[in-house]
Every structure is written in structure tokens, then in C-alpha cells.
Amino acid sequence: MADGRVNVQGAFPLVEPEMTDRRVDADVPVVEFDKVSLAFDDNVVLREVSFSVHAGRMAMLLGPSGAGKSVVLKLILGLLTPDSGTIRVNNQRLDRMTDAEMMTVRGDIGMLFQESALFDSLNVSDNVGYRLYEEIHLPADQVQRRVEEVLGFVVLEEYIDRMPSELSGGQRRRVAIARAMASRPRLLLFDDPTSGLDPITGRTVVDEIIKLRDLEHVTSIVVTHQLPDAFYIATHEAARRNGSLAIVSADEQKAEEASFIMLRDGRIYFEGHVADLRASKDPYLQAFLSGWVPPLI
Ligand SMILES: Nc1ncnc2c1ncn2[C@@H]1O[C@H](COP(=O)(O)OP(=O)(O)OP(=O)(O)O)[C@@H](O)[C@H]1O
Numbered sequence: 001m002a003d004g005r006v007n008v009q010g011a012f013p014l015v016e017p018e019m020t021d022r023r024v025d026a027d028v029p030v031v032e033f034d035k036v037s038l039a040f041d042d043n044v045v046l047r048e049v050s051f052s053v054h055a056g057r058m059a060m061l062l063g064p065s066g067a068g069k070s071v072v073l074k075l076i077l078g079l080l081t082p083d084s085g086t087i088r089v090n091n092q093r094l095d096r097m098t099d100a101e102m103m104t105v106r107g108d109i110g111m112l113f114q115e116s117a118l119f120d121s122l123n124v125s126d127n128v129g130y131r132l133y134e135e136i137h138l139p140a141d142q143v144q145r146r147v148e149e150v151l152g153f154v155v156l157e158e159y160i161d162r163m164p165s166e167l168s169g170g171q172r173r174r175v176a177i178a179r180a181m182a183s184r185p186r187l188l189l190f191d192d193p194t195s196g197l198d199p200i201t202g203r204t205v206v207d208e209i210i211k212l213r214d215l216e217h218v219t220s221i222v223v224t225h226q227l228p229d230a231f232y233i234a235t236h237e238a239a240r241r242n243g244s245l246a247i248v249s250a251d252e253q254k255a256e257e258a259s260f261i262m263l264r265d266g267r268i269y270f271e272g273h274v275a276d277l278r279a280s281k282d283p284y285l286q287a288f289l290s291g292w293v294p295p296l297i
């Protein structure tokens with residue numbers, strides 16, 4: 001549309017009523033890294049990295065290939081352990097958790113792995129509903145309803161009975177996104193959610209990420225190489241206008257709620273808001289961003 005608004009009501013079912021009222025306190029850190037270091041043999045990936053992401057907020061994690069972005073997400077899930085420093089999720093130190101506590105923390109995290117990581121032997125429906133059956137033990141009819149709903153978000157309802165091998169790379173990615181959000185986690189970690197997607201599907205996915213943040217108040221970390229998508233997510237918001245749901249341009253204050261964190265050579269090279277990043281005169285940042293930053297409106 002000419003004013004930049006995209007009405008997405010036709011594309012997505014509305015968020016269920018009970019999900020619209022998840023209160024979050026933005027003063028509460030959901031993820032906290034304190035001087036986290038990690039090396040694989042002599043490959044030092046993170047050097048005393050510290051940052052935090054507060055409830056209902058979003059961090060975009062940027063950096064060149066190999067900078068350690070996926071490693072950061074895997075540390076949050078407890079799939080990797082730091083050599084030093086502490087990581088807290090929901091105010092609990094990961095290194096002091098029992099296995100049972102770790103399972104509880106993981107149960108509230110939705111992760112979209114960079115490589116999608118679907119179960120090859122399960123069809124789309126079972127991949128998406130896996131956690132709802134196996135971990136949350138929801139009754140079959142509720143699982144079915146939620147599976148259909150989240151497949152609707154990524155416009156793949158018709159593929160519900162397919163096997164992963166029968167899907168394109170982009171379709172597998174969308175199934176993985178549906179799976180990540182199926183259990184309504186309060187923390188979502190997206191590793192390159194739009195890479196390999198065509199622009200229209202990519203936009204559908206970023207609109208969904210915006211909705212999860214603004215309507216369900218999910219805390220999220222988005223790793224991306226697609227800078228236009230990162231800027232779009234930071235500068236747009238989901239809003240209900242006259243009873244319909246739309247993705248609209250966000251005001252400056254809202255845009256400042258998204259933080260950008262760039263990793264380089266094991267350290268945080270830049271941390272700030274979209275406006276700071278755009279205004280930066282740093283030659284490395286300018287080179288990284290060149291050709292990617294959409295023009296200021
Ligand atoms: N399990 C592992 N064992 C050994 N080295 C690893 C392991 N996982 C990651 N690395 C190394 O850690 C570094 C950071 O990897 P990571 O996957 O986090 O990069 P990235 O920033 O996500 O890159 P990309 O943008 O290409 O996905 C790389 O040098 C990688 O080779």
C-alpha cells in the first residue's frame with residue numbers, strides 16, 4: 001500500500017484472545033550474558049561478551065559469518081557451555097541448573113535453527129506438534145488445532161501430511177518456524193529466519209516475528225544476514241486499527257525498543273538502536289551496511 005501499511009489480517013488468523021494479555025515487565029532481563037568467553041581449541045569465538053535482552057524486547061544479532069551468532073543462541077539453550085562468564089535465562093544461572101530445571105527453561109524457548117533441523121522421519125504435522133505431544137502432553141485435538149494454526153501463519157496448511165524430504169528448502173524453514181512458535185514460548189531465538197526465502201514469504205515471516213513481539217510480548221533474539229529485514233522489523237509494529245490487524249510504521253520510541261548487537265572478532269563491536277546504527281560513521285559498520293540500509297523515509 002502507498003502509505004507503507006500492509007494489512008495482514010487476510011494472511012493470518014488473529015492471535016487467540018487468551019494470548020493477547022501476556023503482561024511483561026520490560027525491566028526484567030530474560031537473557032543476560034556476563035563476560036562470556038568461549039573457544040573451540042585455539043579458535044576464540046567469544047571474548048568476555050556481555051549483553052542483556054529484556055522482557056518483551058528484541059535484539060538483532062549481526063556480524064560476519066563465523067562471528068559466533070549461532071554459538072550465542074546455542075549457549076542460551078545450554079547446548080554449549082561457556083569457558084568462563086555467566087549466562088542467566090529468566091534470572092537463573094544456566095551453570096547452576098539441574099537437568100530438570102534446564103528442561104523447564106528450554107521448554108519456554110522456541111528455537112529456529114539455522115539449518116531448520118526437522119525430524120526427517122516425521123511428517124510436517126508431527127514435526128510441528130512434537131513438543132506439544134511429547135513435552136506438554138496436550139490432547140490430540142488441541143495439538144491438531146495449534147498445528148493447523150501455526151502452519152496457517154507460514155501459509156503451509158496444505159503441506160501438513162508431507163515428509164520433510166518432499167519440501168523445498170524454504171518450505172522446510174517455514175515448517176521450522178511454525179514448530180518454534182507452536183508451544184507459545186516466551187523467548188524465541190531465530191537463526192537467520194528469512195535466508196533462502198522468496199521476498200513475499202520472507203515478508204510473511206518478518207510480519208509474524210513483529211506480531212509475536214507486539215501482540216504476544218514474546219522476547220526475541222533475531223540473528224540475520226538480511227539487514228533490510230532487520231531494519232524493517234525494528235521500524236514497524238503490529239497494531240490493531242478499527243478491528244483489523246496491520247503492520248504499520250513504528251514511531252521513533254518504538255523503534256528504540258529493538259537493539260542491534262554486532263559481533264566482530266569475539267567482541268561486541270556495536271550495540272545500539274536502529275538510528276545509531278544508521279548514523280554511525282564507523283568505517284567497518286558503514287562497509288557492513290553499505291548497499292543494505294533502506295533509505296530514510
Ligand atoms: N561445535 C563446534 N565445534 C567447533 N567449532 C565450532 C562449533 N560451533 C561453532 N564453531 C566455530 O565457532 C565459530 C562461530 O560459529 P557460529 O556458527 O556461531 O558462526 P555464525 O556467526 O553463526 O556464522 P554464520 O553467519 O555463517 O552462520 C566458527 O569459527 C565455527 O567454526
Ligand SMILES: [Mg+2]
Binds near residue numbers: 070071
Ligand atoms: Mg550461524
